[in-house]
Amino acid sequence: MAVTKLFGAAIKRREDPRLITGRGNFTDHIRLPGTLVMAIKRSPHAHARIVRIDTSKARAMRGVVAVYTGQDLVDKLAPVPCAWLIPDSDLKLTPYRAVAVDKVRYVGDAVAVVVAEDRYVAQDAVEAIDVEYEVLPAVVDQEKAMEPGAPQLYDEIPNNLAFHWKLHVGDFDAVWNEAEVRLSRRLINHRLIPTAMEPRGALAAYNPGSGELTIWCTSQNPHVHRLLLSAVTGLPETRIRVIATDVGGGFGSKIPMYAGEMIAAAISRDLGRPIKWIETRQENYVATIHGRDHIQYVDIAARRDGTITGVRVRAYANMGAYLSTAAPGVPTWLFGLMLQGAYAIPVIHCDVYGVLTNTTPTDAYRGAGRPEATYLLERMIDILARELGMDPAEIRRKNFIPKDRFPYTTPTGLQYDSGDYEATLNRALELVDYANLRRQQAELRQQGRYIGIGFSTYVEVCGLAPSQAAGAMGFQGGLWESATVRVHPTGKVTVFTGSNPHGQGEETTFAQLVADELGVPFEDVEIIHGDTEMVPFGMGTYGSRSTAVGGAALVAACRKVKEKAQRIAAHLLEVSPEDLAFENGRFFVKGAPDRGMTFQEVALQAYLAWKLPRDIEPGLEATHFWDPVNNTFPFGCHICVVEVDPETGKVDFLKYVAVDDVGNVINPMIVDGQVHGGIAQGLAQAVYEYAAYDANGQLLSASLMDYAIPKASMLPSFTVDRTVTPTPVNPMGVKGAGETGTIASTPAVVNAVIDALAPFGIEHIDMPLTPERIWRAVRERSS
Amino acid sequence: MKISGSYTIRAGRDAVFARLTDPQAIASCLPGVEDLNQVAPDQYEMAMTVAIGPVKGTFTGKVQLADINPPESYRMAIEGQGKPGFARGNGIVQLRAIDDQTTEIVYEGDVELGGPFAGVAQRMLGGVAKRMIEQFFSCIERQMGASA
Numbered sequence: 001m002a003v004t005k006l007f008g009a010a011i012k013r014r015e016d017p018r019l020i021t022g023r024g025n026f027t028d029h030i031r032l033p034g035t036l037v038m039a040i041k042r043s044p045h046a047h048a049r050i051v052r053i054d055t056s057k058a059r060a061m062r063g064v065v066a067v068y069t070g071q072d073l074v075d076k077l078a079p080v081p082c083a084w085l086i087p088d089s090d091l092k093l094t095p096y097r098a099v100a101v102d103k104v105r106y107v108g109d110a111v112a113v114v115v116a117e118d119r120y121v122a123q124d125a126v127e128a129i130d131v132e133y134e135v136l137p138a139v140v141d142q143e144k145a146m147e148p149g150a151p152q153l154y155d156e157i158p159n160n161l162a163f164h165w166k167l168h169v170g171d172f173d174a175v176w177n178e179a180e181v182r183l184s185r186r187l188i189n190h191r192l193i194p195t196a197m198e199p200r201g202a203l204a205a206y207n208p209g210s211g212e213l214t215i216w217c218t219s220q221n222p223h224v225h226r227l228l229l230s231a232v233t234g235l236p237e238t239r240i241r242v243i244a245t246d247v248g249g250g251f252g253s254k255i256p257m258y259a260g261e262m263i264a265a266a267i268s269r270d271l272g273r274p275i276k277w278i279e280t281r282q283e284n285y286v287a288t289i290h291g292r293d294h295i296q297y298v299d300i301a302a303r304r305d306g307t308i309t310g311v312r313v314r315a316y317a318n319m320g321a322y323l324s325t326a327a328p329g330v331p332t333w334l335f336g337l338m339l340q341g342a343y344a345i346p347v348i349h350c351d352v353y354g355v356l357t358n359t360t361p362t363d364a365y366r367g368a369g370r371p372e373a374t375y376l377l378e379r380m381i382d383i384l385a386r387e388l389g390m391d392p393a394e395i396r397r398k399n400f401i402p403k404d405r406f407p408y409t410t411p412t413g414l415q416y417d418s419g420d421y422e423a424t425l426n427r428a429l430e431l432v433d434y435a436n437l438r439r440q441q442a443e444l445r446q447q448g449r450y451i452g453i454g455f456s457t458y459v460e461v462c463g464l465a466p467s468q469a470a471g472a473m474g475f476q477g478g479l480w481e482s483a484t485v486r487v488h489p490t491g492k493v494t495v496f497t498g499s500n501p502h503g504q505g506e507e508t509t510f511a512q513l514v515a516d517e518l519g520v521p522f523e524d525v526e527i528i529h530g531d532t533e534m535v536p537f538g539m540g541t542y543g544s545r546s547t548a549v550g551g552a553a554l555v556a557a558c559r560k561v562k563e564k565a566q567r568i569a570a571h572l573l574e575v576s577p578e579d580l581a582f583e584n585g586r587f588f589v590k591g592a593p594d595r596g597m598t599f600q601e602v603a604l605q606a607y608l609a610w611k612l613p614r615d616i617e618p619g620l621e622a623t624h625f626w627d628p629v630n631n632t633f634p635f636g637c638h639i640c641v642v643e644v645d646p647e648t649g650k651v652d653f654l655k656y657v658a659v660d661d662v663g664n665v666i667n668p669m670i671v672d673g674q675v676h677g678g679i680a681q682g683l684a685q686a687v688y689e690y691a692a693y694d695a696n697g698q699l700l701s702a703s704l705m706d707y708a709i710p711k712a713s714m715l716p717s718f719t720v721d722r723t724v725t726p727t728p729v730n731p732m733g734v735k736g737a738g739e740t741g742t743i744a745s746t747p748a749v750v751n752a753v754i755d756a757l758a759p760f761g762i763e764h765i766d767m768p769l770t771p772e773r774i775w776r777a778v779r780e781r782s783s
Numbered sequence: 784m785k786i787s788g789s790y791t792i793r794a795g796r797d798a799v800f801a802r803l804t805d806p807q808a809i810a811s812c813l814p815g816v817e818d819l820n821q822v823a824p825d826q827y828e829m830a831m832t833v834a835i836g837p838v839k840g841t842f843t844g845k846v847q848l849a850d851i852n853p854p855e856s857y858r859m860a861i862e863g864q865g866k867p868g869f870a871r872g873n874g875i876v877q878l879r880a881i882d883d884q885t886t887e888i889v890y891e892g893d894v895e896l897g898g899p900f901a902g903v904a905q906r907m908l909g910g911v912a913k914r915m916i917e918q919f920f921s922c923i924e925r926q927m928g929a930s931a
Contacts, residue, residue: 044868044898107898127866282899694905696895702902705837 006512010669039122041112043104046138046358046697054130063121070099084329096322098259105321108286138697142355165332170347175310179301191293191691198248201278204268219244221540244530247502252364256325291365293318310347320361334369343399378747428637452756456748459635462736463548465628480627483554487620489607491600498538499550517558519585544736552730553626560622632735636660649775653716663735678741686749800854812922840867868898
């Protein structure tokens, strides 16, 4: 019975058959008898005082069970929490009521809640609630919000400034004064909407008899939600069970604690009935977090040979109307720490202003802070290359942290674990056939055709760690992960992981890890996640951490199990444990391979416990809480090739090459899928997606008709390749792979378009590079 | 959103002006109007069904005529709230006599939408508003033709 090694095998995702045949089990699929449906009345105004709420018509409707206003819930729910209390930044927390009490601060802010027998009645009743508002002037733009005389969201937060975060390393003024080349630019990293395929929702069932609350909800981190729900409802966490069954995508948007889930919990407790709330797509657009929205002022100091000597950034981060759960950490730590990118830049000077505006709150969205840093650097290095007449590939090579300097301590205090940046650049240049491409570009320009080649040589930080660092950064949580490996008497294995995959395929990759570690068939391994009553406390899935941290916890737990099994086998075989070897799922005596026991035989003996040594407990399971010593730092080079039609502004994608290094790869098919999806999302930021507000704070792109999620036909084919530089941070040598594509692709695409437009003297256009924006830029330069 | 345009009616300016500011004519010609009641001089309450793209709903609100300067110009302010959100409009209508039997109506205004309406309908608003205005004027023209 030979068991082949599964680490590295492109096994199809075992979760897919159920998901693509409609047999998934999402929150909205859960049915409980006696369930009432909840719907939320939301503000159509961006900023207004609530003068009066008349719920009488709604209450009188047949099928309506209850109507709640903000005032009705004040005693039942604490404010929506913010859990990233960044230090030394004069952070001002926003009093964020799940249902607004006296004032609404963005279009979509909850003003009342209806509970009804069915969804249709609930929706009609929401519309029957009459709210009288005193409309106040609104502010949408973060720079305008800081100006004197701007509308104030909170009396107690002057100039709408929630925080001012600083990271100053080295003497920037000195390098600036000495610099041979100085570049200053303003870049906009616009607002995006995560748009998970499954909207958010919850089914909250409070049992008045036992005093227990069970809540099924769309969560990336069920234990974190349990803890926060405990904090806002006052129920001890021992009485709260959070279950996230299948979750249809998150991209960060299902990390925060939101009003909707909190309200469902409080009302279920109030009425003693199960309450289901599933947001509509329109609600998803206004009331689930948005991402990015940075205005950046960047100064780059460099020498004439292309060496960058310092970077200074002043960034204005639009936080929206309230501080969402992890929001303050995103534009600060996750952004500022990565400002040197893949380059040996010695001086970093960063100031971030977190500004409140009358818009939907922003928080972590795929990449979270790193795309903002990477875009800024990759854009500026291209501008610098053009200024110096250097090739964009060569200026990057010039500034790379060389491979013999790893582990590399960055000026911002991170320790880059391992890397060979030049290898990914070289491989990508080869795949894209760079020299030929440049020749072709020059020839085509003669014919009035404009192709452009765009680079992005990124490094990103994944599997955020260690927990001590979390404490220093003000993150109100740990950064470890848990796993329990339970071997049953037949040798079948159930894994309970604190990670909570919602599209990442860990039911497959984790089973691969276990099958290898324990030598059991892949089919014999079940992965359980998402239920706080079943799995040990865990941190969940975000920040490309599940494999690097959750997988490491799992491998460590497997090794504890294997060690115990080996001791049992040794006892039964009457040898010492050191005399045993383990191969293909079988323990055997070194030098006498006939004398042995399979893992399954040992498992049975562990449960029978007829002949166990006195110092070994019956059963065969282990739990491990893995707190990594460091982050992992995947990196790579993406090259995008486009043709731009200057007459219409249309961008055609000719080639897209991605060479990533995510360390060792457990399942190349799944990593390819992550990279493809990531590129699609990042490319979409560059040319399609845009969360647009009008000056009054109305979200103009609040539907799938208006917010341009790309279709497959709007994307090029991706050529994906990898180099492998394992990390020493975990036993598998794996880095994160979930966000690399999103982080790398946006600047690669923009750099390509700008390169194509070089003959027109165009040096920058802010995203998204829609045909209109390109056409206008070309017209402006041509006239 | 700014909206402007012009429409030419084959009728004299005085008659056109009187018709445009006549609540009965407004009620019968403005598309989707279900109810129009005068609540004060030059002020009316109105219920109106509007469909823009996928969003359809009934709005209740006020119509206010101001700066009435017959037969040359008047201002009109509309404010409505309904299930899909709110709408506000404010504009000036000017009448120019091209000859005794021809009047050009020039309109210019600002329309603002809020709530779900704004999120999905804004990009179609210009086209829909223009079409509604044209329908209104052509209905007025038809009525005047019939009554002349």
